[in-house]
Amino acid sequence: MSKANLLDRRGVVASLLADRKGAIVVGGLGASTYDIAAAGDHDRNFYLWGAMGGAVMIGLGLALAQPELPVVVITGDGEMLMGMGSLATVGLQKPGNLSIVVLDNECYGETGGQVSHTAVAADLVGIARSCGIRTAQAMTTLAEVEAFAPSLQDVASGPRFASVKIDGANLERVLSSRDGSFIVNRIRGSLGHTPI
């Protein structure tokens, strides 16, 4: 990417999750799932290896089921663009414990770096705000990310949305489990739910 001083995605996610406590974290298809794995495997990591466009809705289902726990969706600009309608659905439900963070590299990194809509036209922060997510902000510095991270623990004042501009570097993949039943049952187990 030609833009200077953009943030490193792994540093952003590590900062967001450094003090995650009991938070459930959903990683969108692609590099976002590798990023949350790189920050450290966790019983409450919900790794997505597919379902493009579904990350926010999975987060919403979790947030409504567990209103006392922070739920954090970390996904990419391409994945968010595919599920843009879900921002309107979140805006209607207004779960206080849901946070959505888009790691915006303005391209489809997993498929060869093709430019995405956010590079030129689409303003995801404006879209989120227009959908009724009043706490919506763009971030370009690590200081902003670090200042934002503690708010993820506030389960009363969401939903909140942040778009963090990151650099387009393709980092080494950190592969999480890709067994869906394992991933979901591990989260359920951590919440005290037994297998059927």
Place this chain on the structure above:
Amino acid sequence: MQMHARADAASDPTACWSDDIFAILQSFDVRQVPYVPDAGHSQLIERVLASPSMRGIALTTEEEGVALIAGAWAGGQRGVLLMQSSGVGNCVNMLSLTQIFRLPFLTLVTMRGEWGEFNPWQVPMGSSTEAVFELSGIKVLRASHPQEVREVVQAGAMQAYNACTPTAVLLSQRLIGTKVFTK
């Protein structure tokens, strides 16, 4: 007559069986009810929105509901997706989740594009609805008469929630009544 009346709306045929469905969903402790509105589901949606134990969640497109139910299940709650047959096609890739997570997935689908349909635009998706579900690994049950709705939905809920067998119950247009278009 209203623009969107059903041929047999005067007798209010959905009142009884939609109450049956609501009672079944309650008995299985279903908590999240994502939906894209359909006239055939309107009474059930009203019951859900008025219920203290269920949360009706309006969607912009049906695939959102599949993902929502996956999140709900991970968080310990059951869901059911209410939609019309035209919405089934919108779900196809997201239906992968029902197999990937072995989800206790139940969807109740009001059918269009059959039984005296007026609108040709409804026919292609209505005709492929059952096959789309089957190709996606989802068991299909169907109710076509008011007196069988209770047992068909009950069976669908049992296999979906007790055996984690993703299931779609099709509610036939014959059951709902053919939509009447008047000027």
